[in-house]
Each structure stands twice: as structure tokens, then as C-alpha cells.
Amino acid sequence: MKKKIEPFEVIVSIFMILISLICIFPFIYVLAGSLNEGMDYMRGGIYFFPRKLSFDNYRMVFNDKRLLIGIKNTCLRTVIGTVTGTYFTALVAYGMSRKDLIFRKQIYWFNIFTMFFGGGMIPTYLVFSKLHLINSFLVYIIPSLYSVFNMIIFSNFYNEIPEEIHEAGAIDGASEWQIFYKLYLPSSGPVLATIALWIGVFHWNSFFDSMVYTSNSNLQTLQLFLVKLIKEASMAEGEAATKVPAQVVRTTSITTIRYAAIVINMLPVLFVFPFVQKYLSKGVIIGAVKG
Amino acid sequence: MEVRKGHRKRINYSVFIMAMLGVIFLVVFCYMPMLGIIIGFKDMDYAMNISRALGTSKFVGFQNFKAFLNDPDFKAIMTNTIGLNVLQLIISFPVPIIFALLLNELSFERLKKIVQSVTYFPYFISWVVFGGILIGLLSPEGGAVNQVLRSLHIIAEPIAFTSKPEYFWGIVIVSAIIKGLGWGAVIYIAAIAGIDPSLYDAARIDGAGRFQKTVYVTIPCITGTIVVMLLLAVSGLLSSNFDQIFVLQNPLNISKSEVLDTYIYKIGVAQRRYSFTTAVGLFKSIISLILISLGNFISNKLLGRGLY
Numbered sequence: 001m002k003k004k005i006e007p008f009e010v011i012v013s014i015f016m017i018l019i020s021l022i023c024i025f026p027f028i029y030v031l032a033g034s035l036n037e038g039m040d041y042m043r044g045g046i047y048f049f050p051r052k053l054s055f056d057n058y059r060m061v062f063n064d065k066r067l068l069i070g071i072k073n074t075c076l077r078t079v080i081g082t083v084t085g086t087y088f089t090a091l092v093a094y095g096m097s098r099k100d101l102i103f104r105k106q107i108y109w110f111n112i113f114t115m116f117f118g119g120g121m122i123p124t125y126l127v128f129s130k131l132h133l134i135n136s137f138l139v140y141i142i143p144s145l146y147s148v149f150n151m152i153i154f155s156n157f158y159n160e161i162p163e164e165i166h167e168a169g170a171i172d173g174a175s176e177w178q179i180f181y182k183l184y185l186p187s188s189g190p191v192l193a194t195i196a197l198w199i200g201v202f203h204w205n206s207f208f209d210s211m212v213y214t215s216n217s218n219l220q221t222l223q224l225f226l227v228k229l230i231k232e233a234s235m236a237e238g239e240a241a242t243k244v245p246a247q248v249v250r251t252t253s254i255t256t257i258r259y260a261a262i263v264i265n266m267l268p269v270l271f272v273f274p275f276v277q278k279y280l281s282k283g284v285i286i287g288a289v290k291g
Numbered sequence: 292m293e294v295r296k297g298h299r300k301r302i303n304y305s306v307f308i309m310a311m312l313g314v315i316f317l318v319v320f321c322y323m324p325m326l327g328i329i330i331g332f333k334d335m336d337y338a339m340n341i342s343r344a345l346g347t348s349k350f351v352g353f354q355n356f357k358a359f360l361n362d363p364d365f366k367a368i369m370t371n372t373i374g375l376n377v378l379q380l381i382i383s384f385p386v387p388i389i390f391a392l393l394l395n396e397l398s399f400e401r402l403k404k405i406v407q408s409v410t411y412f413p414y415f416i417s418w419v420v421f422g423g424i425l426i427g428l429l430s431p432e433g434g435a436v437n438q439v440l441r442s443l444h445i446i447a448e449p450i451a452f453t454s455k456p457e458y459f460w461g462i463v464i465v466s467a468i469i470k471g472l473g474w475g476a477v478i479y480i481a482a483i484a485g486i487d488p489s490l491y492d493a494a495r496i497d498g499a500g501r502f503q504k505t506v507y508v509t510i511p512c513i514t515g516t517i518v519v520m521l522l523l524a525v526s527g528l529l530s531s532n533f534d535q536i537f538v539l540q541n542p543l544n545i546s547k548s549e550v551l552d553t554y555i556y557k558i559g560v561a562q563r564r565y566s567f568t569t570a571v572g573l574f575k576s577i578i579s580l581i582l583i584s585l586g587n588f589i590s591n592k593l594l595g596r597g598l599y
Contacts, residue, residue, distance in 0.1 A: 008501065012393050013402060019390075020409040023469060026424045027416075029435060033427065044433040088312070095309025102302050107310050114321040116526070117580050120572030121555060122565045123327020126341050127319065146316045176305035205417035208533065212560055223419050230423045230538060255427060262423045266416050273415065277408045280415070281477045 027266065034058070034260040038253030056252050057260035067261065070222035073210075077140040077221065078203040086196045088145045090188070093154030094180045111148045121212070128213055139213045140221075144202070150195050157191040158184060193279040204269065226265055229258050331355055331569035341565055348566075355570035364549070372550040375460055376528050383468050384524055387475030388517060392505055394476065395483050407480070410473025418470075422538030425466055426453055453539065456547035462539060467532065482516040483509060518590055526583035529575045551575055 028048055033041055034057050036050035045051070061067055095101060096108065118124075125134075133139040161184065169179040185192070207223035214220065232254075330341075334351045338344035359365060390410075397403045413421060428435050431449035440446045452458045486509065494504050531550040540548040549557075551571070559568035 009397065009399075012396055013399065016394065016397065016402065016406045019472070020406050023410045023413050023473065026413075026421070026428060026469075029428060030424045042433045044438045046433070047435055088316075091309055092313035092316075095306040095311075096313070098303065098306040100303045101306045101310055104310075107314060110314060111317065114317050116583050117325070117576055118321060119324025119327045120569055120576065121559050122330055122341070122569045122572070123324035124320075125559075126327050126330070126345070127323045130342065131319075143320055146313055146320075148317075151313065176303065176309070180309075201415050205415075205419070205534075207417075207419060212556075223417055226419045226423065227538065230419065230426065231541075255430065255433070258423060259427065262420050266420045269415055273412055274408075277411070280411070281407075281481075 027270070030259050030262050033256055034263045036256060037251050038256040039251055041256050042253055054251065057256045058264075060252050060257045061260045061264065064225075066217065066220060066225045066228075067222070067264070069218055070220055070225040071264075073137070073140075073219060074204060074222035076137070078200055081141050081144055081203040082196055082200040084141060085145050085147070085199045086192065089147060089150045089195065089199075090154050090185060090192065091180065092146060093151045094158055094176075094184055096151060097155040097158035098176075111151065115148050125212070133213065135214050135216045135219065137219060139209060140203070143209070144199070147199075150198065154188070154191060154195065157188055161187065190279060190282045193276070194282045197276055197280055201269070222265055226261050229261055328569060328573050330566055331573050333566050335566045336564040338563075338565060344565075351566075355567050356574060358567060359571050359574065364554070367546065368549055368551055368554050371547060372529055372531060372552075375463060375531065375550065378460065379464055379467065380524055382464055383471075384521065386468050387472055388479055388513075390472055391476040391479035391483060392509060394480065395509065396501065396505075407473060407476075411477065412473070413470045414474035416470075418532065418534035418538055421466065421470055422535060425462065425539065429453055429462070453541065454543040456544045459539070459544045459547040463535065466539075467535065478516060478520065479513055482513040486512045515594070518594055522583065522586040522590060525586050526579055528582055529578055 029046075032046050032048055032050050035053055035055070036046050037052040037054040038057060040052045096104070096111075098104075101107070128134055128139060128143070131142075133142065165183055165187070166179060169183050174182065205223060207221060207227050210219065210221040210224040211227070330345065332350055332352060332355070333345070333348045334354070335341065335344040335348045338348070394403060394406065397406075429437070429452040431437055431451045434449075436452070437446070437449040441449065450458075452462060490508050490512070491504055494508050499507065529551050531552045533552045533556070536548060536550055536553050537556070540553060555568055555571055555575070558564045558571065
């Protein structure tokens with residue numbers, strides 16, 4: 001083992017640090033902008049720190065009822081959706097991972113096919129409407145209960161668990177359900193964390209379902225609120241800002257209000273990320289063992 | 292597991308029920324919509340009630356498909372979709388691989404960990420947030436990009452990047468690289484970590500340097516992973532990142548920003564052309580299915596391994 005520092009490694013290190021800065025800069029930029037007085041922001045030059053500190057942008061955005069509705073719905077769907085989705089997928093995956101599952105191969109293919117072919121938006125809408133999921137909170141929960149991709153990752157993990165554990169459970173007279181619940185589920189910590197986090201992030205970030213399957217404004221999610229805020233603003237910009245939104249008070253601007261909404265939206269991910277980031281990639285590594 | 296006739300093994304009903312829960316889910320949410328493909332062969336555009344129209348409307352054969360192929364927007368949409376994807380395949384696809392290879396060269400573990408964590412943070416932030424920031428960064432009024440370019444005297448007047456169609460593809464490609472770089476590399480980093488260290492020792496004894504080790508050991512060892520990722524990328528030739536494009540799209544850049552996925556959304560939800568939308572969706576699904584099967588077949592023949 002040589003400990004000499006090579007110039008090549010120094011160059012790569014600097015390059016890597018540069019890339020990291022590029023990846024993180026947009027978030028610092030938006031945080032600084034959101035904390036700056038809106039009119040002052042328009043003069044430019046706010047990159048890392050606010051120049052005229054002001055919380056008016058946050059005050060403005062919290063004035064909007066749609067934000068509070070969005071926060072409520074997004075938090076609810078993230079919590080409920082993650083718990084139910086993770087549990088359901090883990091259960092199916094356990095069944096799929098058992099070698100004595102009848103028609104295992106056929107069922108496996110039945111799953112795989114759906115990853116590569118689908119009916120499309122309108123037929124899906126039709127099915128949802130027959131199930132009374134349109135304009136219902138359940139449209140956020142039920143259709144995302146199960147994911148074939150996550151099931152495969154769970155299954156790969158269960159396949160790695162020594163068969164002796166299953167046998168020990170079976171000898172003690174435990175049913176398959178008990179073996180899953182008492183033996184497999186508790187020992188699948190890292191993969192459970194990975195999948196739960198992926199599902200959680202999916203719920204927190206998705207807006208398409210809210211946009212297409214709900215028209216009731218009380219069911220709108222936080223992301224959809226932000227989409228509307230951004231789309232309205234970017235259009236106003238294109239049309240040379242002819243319509244100034246009425247709610248804009250003198251010191252705030254639509255840009256900085258938008259930044260405040262963006263920060264509110266990403267703050268939970270920002271806070272949770274450092275603690276969970278090591279789990280986020282575990283599943284990929286487990287999946288890659290087989291893939 | 293095959294069930295042999297004669298001495299049939301006892302069927303494990305519990306695990307069968309567990310697996311069937313998944314099957315029932317897929318029947319309802321994936322296979323039933325597949326039956327709904329029939330809508331594409333009917334004339335149900337602008338129907339007030341889709342369920343009712345499904346029974347009453349008449350069959351029109353491939354009329355919806357022909358209408359799409361003859362649509363004045365067809366050429367632009369296909370050019371945008373395929374052009375953007377081909378460019379991403381050439382420009383963006385190798386980036387995470389190179390990133391993973393470079394990261395592998397770092398011996399300072401602490402830095403490696405920090406770089407990895409920081410670079411995959413943007414992946415977990417929604418495109419709505421990231422796109423919103425991007426619009427701000429590129430804005431002609433106080434946006435950082437214009438300010439920096441102006442202070443460096445590269446441009447004289449601020450440019451409204453998001454309102455000019457000619458910049459749209461560049462914005463999509465660069466922003467997707469920044470957002471997906473770290474996460475995209477995870478799978479390659481995992482593959483590199485799985486390489487037998489004795490191969491490197493052998494290469495070292497043979498006098499291989501850093502560069503040669505990468506070319507003759509690391510890259511051949513991760514080719515399988517690269518092929519799988521490439522197959523997935525190729526099969527997505529007609530799919531775009533809806534969230535990304537939708538957020539960055541506006542009426543001024545529409546000529547370069549309308550791709551198949553955003554078009555499907557527009558004609559389906561905003562214009563309520565249900566049959567037409569289903570036909571366009573089916574057109575896309577079938578081509579994707581052909582691409583993935585073809586890619587898998589070729590990969591199996593050439594490399595002896597594919598996706599499945």
C-alpha cells in the first residue's frame with residue numbers, strides 16, 4: 001500500500017468537490033432568495049446569502065389556503081401510503097420468494113409483463129372511475145400499494161435469508177403468515193428502510209395523480225400547488241409580466257414567494273436526508289447482486 | 292416450481308394467497324386498463340361519460356392511429372421525443388459511468404462518502420422543486436445564470452432562456468445530468484464494489500497502472516450492468532421524464548418541448564379526446580415493447596445475458 005498522494009488523485013478530488021457544489025448550489029440559491037426581500041431580489045446578486053433579510057415571502061405563501069391543504073394532503077398520503085405500500089409489497093414479495101409457490105414462474109411473468117406494457121392514461125382513468133377512486137383521497141393510496149420493481153428487490157432479499165430460519169419457524173408450528181410477520185419482516189431492516197423511503201419520496205413528490213384524478217381543490221397535494229404557482233409565474237414572465245397577481249404586496253415578488261413555497265416543499269426531504277441517505281442506496285445494491 | 296403429476300406435492304396455500312394479492316392488484320390496475328385499449332379503436336372523443344360511451348360508441352378500426360400519423364404536430368412531437376432521447380443516450384448515459392469510475396479512483400474514503408451523499412440528494416427532490424429553481428436560476432430578472440454570464444461579458448443583454456425554444460433541449464439535458472448523476476452512479480458503484488479484488492492484484496503484478504486497471508479490469512467487469520442499463524434506456528426511446536418536461540414547458544417553448552408524454556396528457560385531459568389519446572398511448576407502448584424485446588434478444592445473442 002503506497003500512501004503517496006498522486007497529482008491525478010488531487011485533480012479528481014477537486015473535480016468531485018466541484019461537482020458536489022454544483023449539485024448543492026441550486027438549493028442554497030433558492031433558500032437565500034426566499035429569505036430576501038422580493039423587490040430587492042430583482043436587482044440580482046443574491047446567490048448564497050440574503051441581502052435584505054425578510055420573512056414576508058413565507059408570510060405571503062402561508063396566506064394561501066391552498067398551501068395548507070396541500071401540506072395536509074401530502075403529509076397524510078406520505079404516511080399512510082408508505083406504511084400500507086411497504087407492508088403490502090413485502091407480503092406479496094414473501095409469497096413470491098417461496099420456492100414451493102405453485103405456478104411461481106407464471107406468476108412471476110405475469111408481474112414482469114406489467115413493467116413493460118400498460119393500457120395508458122384513459123383506460124386507467126376509466127378503471128379508477130369504476131372503482132370510485134376519482135376525487136377520492138384513496139386514489140393516492142390504493143393504486144400505489146404495490147410495485148413490481150420493489151417486489152423483486154424484496155424477493156431478492158428474502159432469497160438471501162437462510163432457509164434454516166424458515167424451517168425453524170415451521171417446526172415450531174408457525175404458519176407462513178407468522179413466519180413472515182415474526183421472522184422475515186423483523187430481519188429485513190435495511191431493505192425495508194430502503195423501500196419505505198423510496199415509496200415515501202414517491203408520495204411526497206408526485207403530482208400527476210393529483211392533477212389528473214382529482215378536481216376537488218380540497219384534495220390537492222403540495223406538489224400540485226407548487227406546479228400551479230410555477231406555471232402561473234413562468235407564463236406571466238413570458239408575457240412580459242402584464243398581469244401582476246393582486247396578492248403581491250409591495251415588498252414581495254412572485255419569484256421570491258415561489259421560492260418560499262419551494263423551500264417549504266423541500267425542507268422535509270432536506271432534514272430527513274442526512275439521517276437516511278445510507279439506506280436509500282441499499283436496495284439498489286441488494287438488487288444489483290442479482291441483476 | 293413444477294408440480295409433478297402422480298406424487299403431487301402439498302400445495303402451500305398461504306404463500307399462494309400472498310402472491311395472489313399481488314396478482315389481483317395487477318389484474319385490477321394493470322390488466323384491466325389493458326382491456327381498455329379497445330377505446331383506441333372506437334370513436335369516443337369528447338364523450339361526456341366515458342363508461343357509458345364505451346358501450347354505445349361504434350368501432351372505427353385504425354382511424355385514430357391514422358389521424359395521429361397524419362396530424363400536423365406528429366413530426367414535431369416525434370422529432371422532439373426521439374431527438375431528446377437520442378441526445379440523452381449519447382450525452383447523459385455515459386456520465387454516471389465516468390463519475391463512478393472517477394469516484395473509484397479516490398482513496399480518501401471520507402471524501403468519497405460525502406461526494407456520494409451530496410450528489411444523490413437532488414435525485415430525491417421533486418422535479419417540480421428542481422424545475423422551479425431552474426426557472427429562477429435562468430430567469431432574465433435576477434437569475435444567477437444571466438448575472439454571471441453578463442459579469443463575464445459573455446452576453447450583453449439577459450436572455451430569457453426558458454422562453455426560447457432553442458435552449459429547451461440543452462436545459463433538459465444539463466438539468467437531468469445534474470439531478471440524476473449521483474443516483475445514476477449508485478448501480479455502477481455497487482457493481483464496481485462487487486469486483487473480485489484479486490483481479491486488481493493480478494493486474495498490479497502484471498505491471499498495470501491506474502488507467503490500465505480501469506480499462507482492462509473495471510470496465511469489463513461492469514459491462515453487464517452497463518448493458519442492462521443501456522437496454523432500459525433504449526426501450527424508453529419514446530418515453531420522457533414527464534415531470535421534468537411538464538414543469539419546464541411553457542407556451543413560448545412548446546415547439547421544442549412538446550414530447551409524446553406531454554402530448555398524451557394534453558389531448559387526454561385538456562382536450563378530452565379519449566379515443567385518440569388511447570390510440571397514441573398504444574402506439575407508444577407497442578413500440579416500447581418491441582424495442583425492449585429486440586434489445587433483450589440482441590443482448591442475449593451477443594453477450595449471453597439480457598434483462599430477463
